[in-house]
Amino acid sequence: MEELERVAKSFDVPQFANPLVGGRTPILSPKEFEQLGFNAICFGLETIMHAAKAIALVLDDMRTGHFALREKGMSFAEFKAVVHYDKWDRIDNLYGAQA
Numbered sequence: 001m002e003e004l005e006r007v008a009k010s011f012d013v014p015q016f017a018n019p020l021v022g023g024r025t026p027i028l029s030p031k032e033f034e035q036l037g038f039n040a041i042c043f044g045l046e047t048i049m050h051a052a053k054a055i056a057l058v059l060d061d062m063r064t065g066h067f068a069l070r071e072k073g074m075s076f077a078e079f080k081a082v083v084h085y086d087k088w089d090r091i092d093n094l095y096g097a098q099a
Contacts (some may be wrong), residue, residue, distance in 0.1 A: 001026065001036075006035030017041045055097060 004025070008015045017038040019025040032039050054073075061069045080086070 005036045014039040018044065020045055021030075 004017070015038045017025065017028075017033050017040070019027050019041070021027060028036075030041055058069050058073070061067060074082070
């Protein structure tokens with residue numbers, strides 16, 4: 001913590017923190033990094049590591065034939081909202097190749 005604070009305060013430029021789960025930089029909240037003097041934080045692999053774990057669990061569930069996790073995930077409607085499906089569908093219908 002002392003080293004992070006020293007680094008953040010040693011230079012008169014915006015400071016960037018790049019903590020990684022399992023790495024040497026402690027995982028702090030954005031507010032804690034800000035209090036130390038950091039202006040930007042990249043939790044670069046955090047979401048990917050969680051997604052990879054979820055994918056592995058679902059694949060194992062499917063492999064065993066249990067499908068216990070099938071209703072635990074996002075619904076198709078929720079997924080389409082997250083990826084803005086309706087927007088992309090309108091673009092595809094407007095500019096896509098006509099069959």
